[in-house]
Amino acid sequence: MRCCVAVVVLASSFAGTCLVFGPAVLAAEPSSEVTLLGRTRSLTGIDDVLAKPTPMLFLETPLRDVLAVIQDRSDVATTADIQSLDDAACDLDETLVTLESEGIPLASSLDAICELLDLEWIVEDDVIEITTPVGAAARQMARMIDVTDITDDPESLARILEATVKPETWARHGGAGAIKSDETRDASTLIVTNSWQVQRGVAGLVERIRRCMAGPQAELGPLGVDGYWSDASNAVAARRALGSPTTLDVVETPLRDCARLVAEKAKVPVTFDCRELDAAAIDLDELVLTGSGRGLRLARLLDRLLAPHELTWDLRHDRLTITTLEAARGRYSVAVYPLGGLLKKGRDVSKLIDTVQATVTPDAWEGTGGEAFVRAYKHRERATPSALVIRHTSAGHKAVDDFLQQLPR
Numbered sequence: 001m002r003c004c005v006a007v008v009v010l011a012s013s014f015a016g017t018c019l020v021f022g023p024a025v026l027a028a029e030p031s032s033e034v035t036l037l038g039r040t041r042s043l044t045g046i047d048d049v050l051a052k053p054t055p056m057l058f059l060e061t062p063l064r065d066v067l068a069v070i071q072d073r074s075d076v077a078t079t080a081d082i083q084s085l086d087d088a089a090c091d092l093d094e095t096l097v098t099l100e101s102e103g104i105p106l107a108s109s110l111d112a113i114c115e116l117l118d119l120e121w122i123v124e125d126d127v128i129e130i131t132t133p134v135g136a137a138a139r140q141m142a143r144m145i146d147v148t149d150i151t152d153d154p155e156s157l158a159r160i161l162e163a164t165v166k167p168e169t170w171a172r173h174g175g176a177g178a179i180k181s182d183e184t185r186d187a188s189t190l191i192v193t194n195s196w197q198v199q200r201g202v203a204g205l206v207e208r209i210r211r212c213m214a215g216p217q218a219e220l221g222p223l224g225v226d227g228y229w230s231d232a233s234n235a236v237a238a239r240r241a242l243g244s245p246t247t248l249d250v251v252e253t254p255l256r257d258c259a260r261l262v263a264e265k266a267k268v269p270v271t272f273d274c275r276e277l278d279a280a281a282i283d284l285d286e287l288v289l290t291g292s293g294r295g296l297r298l299a300r301l302l303d304r305l306l307a308p309h310e311l312t313w314d315l316r317h318d319r320l321t322i323t324t325l326e327a328a329r330g331r332y333s334v335a336v337y338p339l340g341g342l343l344k345k346g347r348d349v350s351k352l353i354d355t356v357q358a359t360v361t362p363d364a365w366e367g368t369g370g371e372a373f374v375r376a377y378k379h380r381e382r383a384t385p386s387a388l389v390i391r392h393t394s395a396g397h398k399a400v401d402d403f404l405q406q407l408p409r
Contacts, residue, residue, distance in 0.1 A: 043123065043143075043196065043199055043200055043203060044123040044126060045126045046076055046123065046126050046128075049074050049075070049076055049106060050105065050106050050107040050110075050123075051105050051106070051107065052074075052105065052106055053102070053103045053104055053105060053106075054070075054073050054074060054104070054105070054106040054109065055073070055101070055102050056069070056073075056099050056100065056101050056102075056104075056109055057099070057100050058097045058098055058099040058100070059098055059100075060096045060097075060098050061096065061097050061098070061099075062092060062093045062094070062095065062096060062097075063080075063090075063092045063093075063095040063096070063097060063117075063130075064080070064092035064093055066097045066099075066113070067079075067080060067092075067130060070106070070109075070110075070128065071128075073106075074106055074128070076126065076127070076128055077126075077127045077128070078127070078128045078129075078130075079127055079128070079129045079130070080092060080129070080130050080131075081129055081130065081131035081132070081135045083135075084131045084132040084134060084135030085119075085130075085131070085132060085135075087132070087134070087135075088118075088132045088134070090117070090119070090132070095117065097113060097117075099112075099113065100269075101269045101319070103233075103234055104232070104234065104269065104318050104319070105232060105318065108230075108232065108317045108318040108319070109317075110128070111226070111316075111317040112271060112316075112317040112319055112321075114130070115316070115317065116271070116273060116274060116275060117275075118132075118133070118275070119131065119132055119133075120132065120133050120135075120136040120195075120197050121197075122136055122139065122195070122196035122197060123196065124139070124196070136195045136196060136197055137169065137175075137176065137195050139195060139196065140176060140177070140193055140194060140195060141193070141194070141195070141196060141199060142191060142192065142193045143191070143192050143193075143199050143202075143203075144182065144189055144190070144191055144192075145189065145190045145191075145192060145202070145203070145206060146187055146188070146189050147188045147189065147190055147206060148187040148188045148189075149210065149213070150206070150209050150210050150213055150379060151188055151379060151380075152188060152379070152380050152381065153188075153381060154181045154188045154189065154190050155181055157190065157206075158179040158180070158181070158190055160375050160377065160389050161179060161190075161192075161202055161205060161206075162177075162179060163373050163375070163391065164205065164334045164373055164389060164390075164391040165198060165201040165202050165205055165225070165334060166194075166197075166198045166201060167371075167391075169194055169195065169198050170194070175194075176194075177192075177193055177194030177195070177198060178192075178193045178194075179191070179192050179193075201225055201226075201334070204225040204226070205225050205334055205336070205389070208223040208224070208225060208335075208336045209336055209377060209387065209389070211223055212336050212338050212377075212386060212387045213379060213386060213387075220338045221338075221401075222335045222336065222337050222338075222397070222401055223335060223336045223338075224333060224334065224335040224336075224397070225333065225334045225335070226316060226317070226333050226334075227314070227315065227316050227333030227334075227335065227394055227397065228314070228315045228316075228333070228335070228394055228397055228398065229335055229397075230315070230316075230317075230318050232318040234267065234268055234269075234318055235268070235315060235318045237266075237267050237268070238266045238267060238268035238315060238320060239315070241265060241266040241267055241268070241298055242266055242297065242298045242299040242302075242315075243297055243298075243299060244297065244298060245295045245296060245297060246265055246293075246295075246296070246297070246298045246301065247293070247294045247295070248261065248265070248291075248292065248293060248298070248301045248305075249291075249292040250289055250290060250291060250292070250305065251290050251292075252288045252289075252290055253288055253289055253290070254284065254285050254286070254287065254288055254289075255282070255284050255285075255287045255288070255289060255322070256272075256284040256285055258289050258305060259272070259322060262298070262302060262320065263320075265298055266298060266320060268315075268318070268319060268320050269318075269319045269320070270319065270320045270321075270322065271319045271320065271321040271322070272284060272321070272322055273321055273322065273323035273324070273327060276323050276324045276326075276327040277322075277323070277324065279324075280310070280324050280326075282309070282311075282324075287309060289305045289306075289309070291304050291305045299398075306322065310324060310325050310326070311323070311324055311325065312324070312325050312328045312395065314328055314331070314394040315394070316331075316333070316394070328393060328394060328395060329393060329395075330393075331393060331394070332371065332372075332391050332392060332393055333391070333392075333393075333394065333397065334389065334390070334391050335389075335390055335392075335397055336377070336387050336388070336389055336390075337387055337388040337389075337390060337400070337401070337404060338386065338387050339352075339376075339385055339386055339387050339388060340386065341409035342404065342407055342409060343384060343385070349376045349384075349385045350376070353374055353376065353388070356374065356388075356400060356403065356404075357374065359403060360396070360399045360400050360403050361392070361395075361396050361399060364392065364393075364396055371391075372390070372391060372392040372393070372396055373389075373390065373391040373392075374388055374389070374390045374391075375388070375389050376388060377389050
């Protein structure tokens, strides 16, 4: 398999940088051990490392060398699941990565690389390991999560988690994962069994719900587990720039050069979904874009440029990614939408949900042939719902957010 991940960013201090590769990347030993963690919210002992902005510069660099650089820059052992990669015909020396980024958390760079290569990364014994989705799924782990502060009905929360965080991985939907209440404790506790990356998604959604419950709802926007509503400073700045009026004029400009213009205006790295673009026979230098606009939101201008070519954009892993419309329609993420202000005027939450589903992408929701999901979330059985938990595509989330923003509060 010969793949390439491409990321374009603003000109930076990378100019003239010489890469120094770290120690050789080791092959990871296969493991089927099931680990039961305590009530900690963290999945690793290297959270500080994963959250630290880590400069990257790779130009068609073999994946083996990429992992060596990550190990060198992070000072954390980085390995490859050789057996799983071989089974997927992914050669460490033939799989190429082009990545240039600055000010991005290491975890986000790992996410971007793995998503575009159809790989996964996990952390085991504080070692970063690159594997395949099949290899990751075979490494089930169990984790105990105390949810007493956010629910008195853990079974209801479990159903929401199964419907939103990688639904296909749970036994209820044909996978191997499971969530059950720990009835031996007085506290509301869930025992979650699934792969490391799914555990990461579950922990992220639980934390987003916790933040929604704790913060002044009038001051909160949507809280995404991944995707458009990342908390990273550059993603927050990018959302502000994408929503701001701007001027952009391009005439017969190659897609690659347009991406650089957008990166400069949005102050965010721009990634090309090379696998999907290659499948659609789109050449970054041969496809030219023409369009202009004054005083329009940058996001709208970008839509105008890309839509005629069946392309779109998404803000994921703290980067703006240009991909095909077809690929974007199958890529889902989860977000929590605070409800406090919307229900003060006597609105019934079930009617609000019906209105959202009937108005925003009506054919996309479960029950109408789609895979999008929405549920009201409340802390206590008799409490007023405090949030909507929604699984949707990036375009779907943006449409839901725009609709909710228009409602009087």
